[in-house]
Amino acid sequence: MAQKRVNVTIHSQEKLAEGIYSMWLDAPEVAAEAKPGQFIAVYTNDQSKLLPRPISICEADKENGRLRIVYRIAGAGTLEFSQYHAGDKLDIMGPLGNGFTLQNKKAFLIGGGIGIPPMLELAKHLDCEKTAVLGYRDAETFLADEIGKFADVVIASDDGSVGTKGNVIDAIKANGLKADIIYACGPTPMLMGLKKYAAENGIECYISLEEKMACGIGACLGCVCHTKEIDEHANVRNTRICKDGPVFNAEDVELLNTDQQRERITSGHQTEGCKCHTIKIKE
Numbered sequence: 001m002a003q004k005r006v007n008v009t010i011h012s013q014e015k016l017a018e019g020i021y022s023m024w025l026d027a028p029e030v031a032a033e034a035k036p037g038q039f040i041a042v043y044t045n046d047q048s049k050l051l052p053r054p055i056s057i058c059e060a061d062k063e064n065g066r067l068r069i070v071y072r073i074a075g076a077g078t079l080e081f082s083q084y085h086a087g088d089k090l091d092i093m094g095p096l097g098n099g100f101t102l103q104n105k106k107a108f109l110i111g112g113g114i115g116i117p118p119m120l121e122l123a124k125h126l127d128c129e130k131t132a133v134l135g136y137r138d139a140e141t142f143l144a145d146e147i148g149k150f151a152d153v154v155i156a157s158d159d160g161s162v163g164t165k166g167n168v169i170d171a172i173k174a175n176g177l178k179a180d181i182i183y184a185c186g187p188t189p190m191l192m193g194l195k196k197y198a199a200e201n202g203i204e205c206y207i208s209l210e211e212k213m214a215c216g217i218g219a220c221l222g223c224v225c226h227t228k229e230i231d232e233h234a235n236v237r238n239t240r241i242c243k244d245g246p247v248f249n250a251e252d253v254e255l256l257n258t259d260q261q262r263e264r265i266t267s268g269h270q271t272e273g274c275k276c277h278t279i280k281i282k283e
């Protein structure tokens with residue numbers, strides 16, 4: 001796995017929806033190794049921000065040596081990315097993380113919001129019966145048509161302007177859909193709902209966690225998440241999302257909502273170093 005920082009050229013950039021951008025990078029070394037569900041660390045050119053921003057690989061065009069990322073402007077780093085043009089240079093590192101393990105089972109590819117982009121590369125690689133269930137805020141259904149070239153697509157939207165009004169599980173139920181395996185990426189409440197739905201229905205479920213990160217390569221413990229099993233070597237119930245993930249079997253990791261995070265911090269239950277969804281990285 002190439003984990004060195006490389007300087008690459010932006011091939012093209014376009015706006016897909018309000019605050020959502022698609023960027024193709026000329027990055028042959030990284031594209032050659034990329035697998036669905038992996039991510040790259042993207043450095044800003046603003047030297048005051050040291051930490052790279054983790055962004056999922058949306059597409060890898062190995063033939064032309066290009067990588068695609070699709071991102072939402074969340075803060076200063078992604079705002080800077082949105083201002084770049086074709087021909088500009090930036091530094092990236094990757095591909096990082098484990099990615100999805102592809103299985104030949106009837107599959108749901110579930111993406112919520114900015115968790116949708118990795119589902120495009122996954123849809124291209126999965127050679128099985130597959131339905132992409134995509135959750136949007138509104139009618140700005142970025143990537144749905146492109147994913148639709150490789151999988152059946154079912155849409156849920158928060159405001160009901162397109163597809164089923166509600167979340168991805170509402171859409172699965174409303175359309176009477178069934179699958180034997182789930183691959184998912186999206187916000188924590190969605191992943192918590194899917195973990196429960198999968199357990200209740202006996203479905204194998206793999207989730208990609210989009211935790212805040214610092215080094216991105218397993219060195220700083222800035223992205224640690226609580227696990228079910230104790231690591232025999234370190235004797236803790238922790239795992240690094242950047243290095244051991246971001247994809248985990250949903251049964252193996254603990255997901256916390258905001259109240260549970262607060263409860264864990266205030267009760268002092270941090271003895272095993274768990275910082276899942278609580279860490280604030282300062283630059």
Ligand SMILES: Cc1cc2nc3c(=O)[nH]c(=O)nc-3n(C[C@H](O)[C@H](O)[C@H](O)COP(=O)(O)OP(=O)(O)OC[C@H]3O[C@@H](n4cnc5c(N)ncnc54)[C@H](O)[C@@H]3O)c2cc1C
Pocket residue numbers: 039052053054055056057070071072073074075076077078079114117118209210211212213246
């Ligand atoms: C493995 C992985 C894959 C990701 N893939 C994508 C992707 O394909 N497209 C995309 O748009 N985003 C993706 N993200 C989220 C992306 O990394 C953050 O939105 C980005 O780092 C924010 O940087 P910023 O400088 O713009 O904002 P900051 O100023 O750093 O943060 C702005 C706001 O976003 C929150 N934030 C920062 N990082 C994250 C995070 N990792 N998850 C949730 N909230 C965060 C901050 O708490 C803050 O409230 C991914 C994250 C991970 C860990």
Ligand code: FES
Pocket residue numbers: 212213214215216217218219220221222223224240241242243
């Ligand atoms: S971000 Fe440093 S260990 Fe994961």
